[in-house]
Amino acid sequence: MELFPAIQWGWLNGWLLLSLLFLVFGVLLSCFSRDIVTKLYDISGWRRYQTVVALLGKLAVSGCFVLIIGTRRACSSSASRCVSPASSSCLPLC
Numbered sequence: 001m002e003l004f005p006a007i008q009w010g011w012l013n014g015w016l017l018l019s020l021l022f023l024v025f026g027v028l029l030s031c032f033s034r035d036i037v038t039k040l041y042d043i044s045g046w047r048r049y050q051t052v053v054a055l056l057g058k059l060a061v062s063g064c065f066v067l068i069i070g071t072r073r074a075c076s077s078s079a080s081r082c083v084s085p086a087s088s089s090c091l092p093l094c
Contacts, residue, residue: 014068
């Protein structure tokens with residue numbers, strides 16, 4: 001595990017699952033009436049504290065999305081994670 005992984009684009013990244021998530025979310029939003037969707041995203045009654053907390057959360061989630069989309073696990077044929085060196089039950093990393 002690295003503290004700052006190398007950002008790369010590739011098909012093994014998490015963008016496939018994220019795009020599926022957003023596709024399903026978009027389909028669900030299109031199934032509901034406009035009044036319900038408007039109420040869902042209405043922030044007119046929020047206090048300043050709630051707005052700041054929501055914006056900080058969105059900033060953190062955006063950073064996570066960048067890491068999910070931009071990083072992937074490096075795979076090699078000899079890479080394995082063993083319970084013990086003498087054990088024959090090793091799990092592949094990828």
